[in-house]
Amino acid sequence: MILSKLKEAIICLGAGRVTLPYPFAPHPPAEGFRGKVEVDSEKCIGCGGCANVCTPRCIVVTDPSQDTRVLEFFLERCTYCARCAEVCPEEAITVTEQFETATNDTQDMHIKAEVYMGSCQRCGRCFETSTALDKLMVTGFQGVPESGE
Amino acid sequence: MTTQQVIQEMREKFGEGLRAAEEPAPGALYLTVDKELIRPASRHLQDKLDARFVISAGIDRLATEGCLSVTHIFSRDKAKQFVCLRADVSENGAEVEAITPDVVAAGWSEREIQDLVGVKAKGHPDPRRLVLPDDWPEGVHPLRKDFPYDANPEPVEGAEVKFKEAPEGTSTVVVGPFYPVLEEPAQLRLFVDGERVVGCDYRGFYNHRGIEKLGDSVLTYNQIPFVAERICGICGFIHSSCYCEAAEQAAGVQAPRRARYIRSIMLEVERIHSHLLWLGIAGHILGFDTVLMQAWRIREPIMWLCEKITGSRKSFGMNLVGGVRWDISPDIHPEILDCIGQIEKESLAVVDAVQGDTTLLVRLKGVGILPEEDARSVCVVGPTARGSNVDIDARVDHPYAAYDELQTRAITNDGCDNWARVVVRLEELFESIRLVREGLKTMPDGPLMVEFAEEIPAGRQGVCTVEAPRGEAIHYLITGENNRPDRWRVRAPTYQNLQALPLMIKDETIADVPITLGSMDPCFSCTERVETVDVRTGRQAMLSKEDLLRLSQEKSER
Numbered sequence: 001m002i003l004s005k006l007k008e009a010i011i012c013l014g015a016g017r018v019t020l021p022y023p024f025a026p027h028p029p030a031e032g033f034r035g036k037v038e039v040d041s042e043k044c045i046g047c048g049g050c051a052n053v054c055t056p057r058c059i060v061v062t063d064p065s066q067d068t069r070v071l072e073f074f075l076e077r078c079t080y081c082a083r084c085a086e087v088c089p090e091e092a093i094t095v096t097e098q099f100e101t102a103t104n105d106t107q108d109m110h111i112k113a114e115v116y117m118g119s120c121q122r123c124g125r126c127f128e129t130s131t132a133l134d135k136l137m138v139t140g141f142q143g144v145p146e147s148g149e
Numbered sequence: 150m151t152t153q154q155v156i157q158e159m160r161e162k163f164g165e166g167l168r169a170a171e172e173p174a175p176g177a178l179y180l181t182v183d184k185e186l187i188r189p190a191s192r193h194l195q196d197k198l199d200a201r202f203v204i205s206a207g208i209d210r211l212a213t214e215g216c217l218s219v220t221h222i223f224s225r226d227k228a229k230q231f232v233c234l235r236a237d238v239s240e241n242g243a244e245v246e247a248i249t250p251d252v253v254a255a256g257w258s259e260r261e262i263q264d265l266v267g268v269k270a271k272g273h274p275d276p277r278r279l280v281l282p283d284d285w286p287e288g289v290h291p292l293r294k295d296f297p298y299d300a301n302p303e304p305v306e307g308a309e310v311k312f313k314e315a316p317e318g319t320s321t322v323v324v325g326p327f328y329p330v331l332e333e334p335a336q337l338r339l340f341v342d343g344e345r346v347v348g349c350d351y352r353g354f355y356n357h358r359g360i361e362k363l364g365d366s367v368l369t370y371n372q373i374p375f376v377a378e379r380i381c382g383i384c385g386f387i388h389s390s391c392y393c394e395a396a397e398q399a400a401g402v403q404a405p406r407r408a409r410y411i412r413s414i415m416l417e418v419e420r421i422h423s424h425l426l427w428l429g430i431a432g433h434i435l436g437f438d439t440v441l442m443q444a445w446r447i448r449e450p451i452m453w454l455c456e457k458i459t460g461s462r463k464s465f466g467m468n469l470v471g472g473v474r475w476d477i478s479p480d481i482h483p484e485i486l487d488c489i490g491q492i493e494k495e496s497l498a499v500v501d502a503v504q505g506d507t508t509l510l511v512r513l514k515g516v517g518i519l520p521e522e523d524a525r526s527v528c529v530v531g532p533t534a535r536g537s538n539v540d541i542d543a544r545v546d547h548p549y550a551a552y553d554e555l556q557t558r559a560i561t562n563d564g565c566d567n568w569a570r571v572v573v574r575l576e577e578l579f580e581s582i583r584l585v586r587e588g589l590k591t592m593p594d595g596p597l598m599v600e601f602a603e604e605i606p607a608g609r610q611g612v613c614t615v616e617a618p619r620g621e622a623i624h625y626l627i628t629g630e631n632n633r634p635d636r637w638r639v640r641a642p643t644y645q646n647l648q649a650l651p652l653m654i655k656d657e658t659i660a661d662v663p664i665t666l667g668s669m670d671p672c673f674s675c676t677e678r679v680e681t682v683d684v685r686t687g688r689q690a691m692l693s694k695e696d697l698l699r700l701s702q703e704k705s706e707r
Contacts, residue, residue: 007502011443011495018446030453034460055372081375081466086474095460 028097034082035098036075041113043092044071045128050084050093059084063126066119073111075101150228152178155198162193174398176547177231177612184236184245191221191234191248191255200225200232201541202528203614204623204645205258206638207266209294210237213635217243217268221255222612222625226546231612233625238268247273254528257648265292277311280354284308291362298359298366313350315340322659326355333673337650337662344658349651356673364637365629370396370605373637374468377624380639381672382463383426384617386419388624388639389468391615394549395624396470396634399611402599408472410592412550415458415465416615417581417588421492422451423618424578427670428499431571434667435512440503447495454488457481472598482589489582500575513568517653517665520565527649530642531620532577533669536570538563543616550615555588567668574618574670604632617642619670643669643676 020027029035046069051059058077062070085093092113101109117126150158156170159180167190169181182190194200200223208218216237223232236245247270249255259270260279267290270276281291284304290296315321319340326334334355340348360380364373377392378385390412397404404412425448432440452462458477459465467473477485503509519529524537534541542559544552560576562569609628614621620642629635646669653669654662 001505001507004502004504004506007498008439008443008506011498011502012439015443015446018449030457030460032460033456034466053371055368055375079375079379079464080461081464082460083375083466 029099033097033099034080035096036080036101036109037073037078037082037085037111038094038096039071039073039111039113040092040094041071041115043090044113044115045090045092046071046115046117046126047089047128049087049089053083053087055079055081055083063117066124066126067116069115069117069126071113071115073113075109075111076106078109150198150225152230155225155230155232156180158198159190159193163190166190173610174401176229177233177398177610179233179235179610181235181237184238187219187221187234187236188246188248188251191223192251194223194232194234195252198225198232199227201525202252202254203231203621204625204638204640205255205262206625206636207262207268207292208627208636209266209292211240212294215239217266219245219262219266219268220625221248221252221258222623224546224614226541229547231547231614233610233612243267244269244271246271249273253526254645254648257644264290266290267293280357283310291359298362310352312338312352313348316347318342319347324662326352333671335673337666339654339659339662341659344660346654346657346659346662349654351647351650353647353673353676361637361639365634367633369632370470370634373634374470375464375466377639378464378466378468380641381617383423383672384419384619384622385463386415386465386467387615387617387622388641389465390416390550391613391622391624392626392637392639393468393470394615395611395613395626396605396628397599397611398613399609399626399628400470400601400605401609402471402601404472405596405599406551406593407476407595408597408599409551410555410588411473411477411597412468413552413555414477414585414588414592415455415467416550417584418451418455420581420618421489421578421585422448422455423670424574424581425451425492425496427574427618428571430670431664431667432509434664435509437509440499440509443499447492447499450488451492454485457484469598471601472596474597476597477589477592485589486586489585493579493582496575496578510568512661512664513566513571513668514564515566515568516657516661517567517668518565519649519653521563523649523652524565527645527652529620529646529649529669531617531646531670532570532573533620533646533649535559535561536573536668537565541621543614543621547614549613551588554591555584557584567664570668607635619643619672620646641672641676643671643673647671647676 048061051061056077056079058074060072064070082095085095120127152172159167163182163186166183166186172178203222203224206220210216210218216239218235218237220233220235225232238245245268247259249259250272257279259273262268263270264278264281286302286305289302319342322339322341325336335353338350339346360376368376373392374389378389380388425444429441429444456462458481459467459475467475519537521538524534524539538561540559540561544557545559557580560573560580562573605628607629612625614623622642623640625638626634627636650666653665657665
């Protein structure tokens with residue numbers, strides 16, 4: 001009994017202080033950590049693959065006009081599986097290491113990406129142009145080429 | 150006894166009553182019998198064919214086959230085989246004979262089918278509601294296909310919980326639904342004579358989240374793994390692995406070898422952290438918080454390791470049907486080995502210290518006794534079973550992932566008390582460390598995902614079990630249209646273990662109830678993964694029930 005208590009005391013003393021000073025000192029996560037996603041609307045082609053795989057259904061795709069597709073990310077419901085980034089063919093969605101997302105304003109967790117699309121002459125619905133050149137011909141296209149540096 | 154012999158014997162015994170028998174994949178035999186024969190057939194399986202009851206599933210097949218089905222799943226452990234016994238009933242007079250009088254372990258499952266699918270179990274010894282809230286209207290069964298996943302029927306006014314009558318000469322001590330030992334809701338009503346517990350009644354299922362319903366109405370095959378791993382906050386990876394293996398079995402594909410090794414390694418990593426977590430909680434329940442602090446300190450590096458391997462401490466998000474998303478690259482192997490080596494060293498020191506500690510021993514030895522015979526009849530699983538000398542372990546009996554090559558053994562103990570369950574878990578901890586080492590050493594190279602030729606056809610079945618830290622979890626899957634299952638049935642280990650609680654706490658003192666409950670490492674959220682819309686509970690206090698309901702609904706709205 002006494003021996004057990006002594007052994008337990010030695011374990012505790014040997015461990016010393018293990019509590020980290022977070023949040024007073026930063027504690028960056030490990031490389032590859034899945035935090036809040038970022039969306040680059042210039043790379044997005046509006047295919048909607050991300051919305052298709054999103055388990056909590058927090059990515060909503062709407063077509064407010066014939067040439068525009070809007071992708072809205074309601075990230076307060078995000079479960080950080082990073083499937084959207086995995087399936088994105090253009091790498092428009094990237095996973096950051098940001099985990100400190102507590103906020104008083106849910107707007108901070110909303111991302112809206114507007115994409116200019118081609119529109120079908122028959123049904124008027126948005127569709128993705130097959131080449132980048134076609135995309136430049138789309139009325140209202142406002143895409144900016146990536147900087148060469 | 151081979152599959153053919155089982156079918157042969159059932160045919161001899163039940164003749165034309167055995168409508169169909171098929172074995173689409175090795176290890177899973179599907180039998181269909183007339184509904185009148187479900188009870189004798191179950192009894193025959195249990196008594197003569199050495200089958201252990203696992204779970205039942207109620208299935209709404211009205212749209213496709215015009216019937217409701219009840220499927221009782223049994224495991225023939227030594228034959229490495231599941232036997233699924235199906236009986237169909239029509240919608241009018243949806244009733245089958247209860248198997249509970251013969252197969253005690255089916256008590257909860259049959260009540261659940263009554264609640265959710267509406268097939269009555271005739272002659273059930275305790276036909277009260279199990280899953281549905283008490284103010285849920287009669288005759289509304291949420292797992293029927295015509296019940297929308299987001300429907301919220303009007304609650305019945307003035308509904309009362311039907312509790313068991315306390316035996317004469319006893320008083321009732323009500324514990325829960327919210328109480329400080331286990332941070333999950335469940336109500337235990339202990340019938341006590343003085344300090345001694347004579348019996349108890351259990352009312353749980355306050356944590357329904359509608360997961361099974363979502364699985365067959367909203368989610369798609371590859372979304373379910375991410376919901377499955379949220380069934381449990383501690384052993385989530387086992388549920389996503391189990392679902393994926395069941396879906397792969399139904400689809401007729403196998404994950405690549407390397408992916409299966411990665412699953413096995415992560416499953417063992419999860420077991421290591423879960424057993425250390427449990428050790429801490431057990432100490433905490435006994436008021437010995439040094440064990441809590443030190444066990445959790447030792448555990449923390451493995452959580453960071455998980456973050457490094459998968460990108461998250463918990464909810465790894467690693468499984469998809471057909472393989473895993475990320476590799477465990479050789480660069481990280483030394484770090485994993487260092488981490489588990491350190492955990493092994495420190496855990497050994499803790500085990501060495503506490504096993505002579507009489508303050509612990511007097512609370513654990515000879516307390517919470519579950520005799521082997523009872524453990525077998527209630528069909529408890531995992532360390533709760535193995536602590537009562539029942540030699541079952543899904544890794545040995547139904548090898549999944551890479552356990553056909555990573556051989557292990559079922560660690561048993563014949564103490565049958567709380568201490569036996571502690572010893573089993575501690576031994577398993579070191580066995581898991583050995584398995585991680587061996588897995589890393591023998592992991593083959595190769596792809597991580599298997600390529601699917603086409604979509605998974607409807608009407609296929611798959612059943613898989615995974616040994617969670619608390620016992621085996623079962624996922625049973627029937628494929629359906631629209632890229633989603635027709636039925637996805639989940640059983641977490643605590644579902645079966647909790648049913649043994651009345652036996653374990655009988656004749657104990659009230660003070661020993663929490664640790665006895667704790668000794669089975671219960672996980673109520675897992676158990677209550679089942680069905681439908683909202684947590685609906687409210688107690689009369691300063692606020693009325695309606696106020697509470699409104700407040701909690703407002704809070705949970707997006």
